[in-house]
Amino acid sequence: GAVVSQHPSRVICKSGTSVKIECRSLDFQATTMFWYRQFPKQSLMLMATSNEGSKATYEQGVEKDKFLINHASLTLSTLTVTSAHPEDSSFYICSATRTSGWQETQYFGPGTRLLVL
Amino acid sequence: AQSVAQPEDQVNVAEGNPLTVKCTYSVSGNPYLFWYVQYPNRGLQFLLKYITGDNLVKGSYGFEAEFNKSQTSFHLKKPSALVSDSALYFCAVRDMRGSSNTGKLIFGQGTTLQVKP
Numbered sequence: 426g427a428v429v430s431q432h433p434s435r436v437i438c439k440s441g442t443s444v445k446i447e448c449r450s451l452d453f454q455a456t457t458m459f460w461y462r463q464f465p466k467q468s469l470m471l472m473a474t475s476n477e478g479s480k481a482t483y484e485q486g487v488e489k490d491k492f493l494i495n496h497a498s499l500t501l502s503t504l505t506v507t508s509a510h511p512e513d514s515s516f517y518i519c520s521a522t523r524t525s526g527w528q529e530t531q532y533f534g535p536g537t538r539l540l541v542l
Numbered sequence: 543a544q545s546v547a548q549p550e551d552q553v554n555v556a557e558g559n560p561l562t563v564k565c566t567y568s569v570s571g572n573p574y575l576f577w578y579v580q581y582p583n584r585g586l587q588f589l590l591k592y593i594t595g596d597n598l599v600k601g602s603y604g605f606e607a608e609f610n611k612s613q614t615s616f617h618l619k620k621p622s623a624l625v626s627d628s629a630l631y632f633c634a635v636r637d638m639r640g641s642s643n644t645g646k647l648i649f650g651q652g653t654t655l656q657v658k659p
Contacts, residue, residue, distance in 0.1 A: 431585070457645055468632065468649045469586075518585050522645045528593060529636075529645050533578070533586040 427453050427523045431534035438509055439542055446504045446537045448519030454499035455521035459531065460492070463516045475502040509541045544569045546635050548650035555623045555657050563618040563653050565633030574636035575616040576647065577607055581629050589631075592616060603627070623657045630654050 428451040438444050448458055456477045461469040473494050474482040481494035493505040502521075506513055516538055520531040545568045555561045567573055574593050578586040590601025597609045607618045618631060631653050637646040 429585075459646065466652075466654075468651045471646060474646065516583075520586075530588060530591060531576075531645065531647060532588060535585040536583070538583065 427521075427530070427532040429519065429521050429532045429534040431517075431519055431537050433537060434535060435538045435540075437540045437542065440510055441508055444506045444509055444539060446506075446517055446519075446539075448502045448504070448521070448534050450500045450521040450523070450532070453521070453523045455523065456499060457522045458496060458502040459520045459522075460494060460502075460504050461518045461520070463518060463536075465516075469518060472504075477502075506539065509539070511541045514539055514541045544635065544637060544648055546633050546648055546650040548631075548633055548653045550653050551651075552654045552656060555655070557625050557657050557659050558622050561620050561623040561627070561655065561657070563631050563633075563655060565616045565618065565650055566614050567616060567633075567635045568614065569635055573616075575607075575609065576634040576636075577601065577605070577616075577618050578632045578634065579629050580632065580652075586632060589618070623655075625657050625659055628655055628657045 430449045432447045458475040460472045462472050463469050471484050472487045475494045475496040477496045477499050483489045496502040516536050518536045520533045522529050522531050547566045576591045577589040580586050589605050590599050592599045592609045600606045605620050609616050633650040634647040637648050
């Protein structure tokens with residue numbers, strides 16, 4: 426099956442610092458990746474759609490200047506949480522879309538747990 | 543409006559018994575439906591999907607789902623539950639809104655499956 430990795434798996438940082446999370450599709454190319462945020466025992470909230478070679482598309486209410494997304498290649502998208510605050514503490518999950526013919530399936534990374542002190 | 547509903551927050555089943563996790567959807571046009579499973583502190587794992595064809599879809603780990611157009615449902619099933627099936631299950635439908643085909647998913651709120659020995 427398709428494999429998507431995230432790094433780091435867990436990060437603790439001080440308030441005011443920036444944190445970068447990487448999402449990689451290991452065995453397929455993905456023109457589209459997605460970034461989600463998940464609070465405990467809740468569903469996934471889509472933050473943005475990351476498009477290779479172009480600007481990300483942010484969902485309503487998500488600050489694009491705070492959550493910087495860069496889709497530098499067909500296998501890598503990065504999410505940078507700038508000037509992190511305790512309320513940014515959450516579980517961040519990425520997914521990558523694998524296309525086979527006319528069918529698309531999203532495969533998810535293992536998630537990154539961010540704790541801002 | 544496009545939406546996915548999982549009416550049960552939690553489903554409890556004894557090991558060896560059949561299990562059903564319910565999902566209903568509301569979409570315009572033909573739905574693309576997915577089931578994902580999430581273990582604690584992990585990302586989502588793809589179980590199965592319905593795009594077209596047979597209404598009964600078979601997926602990973604012995605799971606299957608039945609697409610019912612008249613009832614707008616896509617319930618997840620397994621003939622004999624295992625304790626290791628205990629996890630959080632998400633139903634999702636592809637978001638077909640908008641002119642760009644981004645492949646975004648709309649998730650249900652999730653159902654916790656608890657299988658007891």
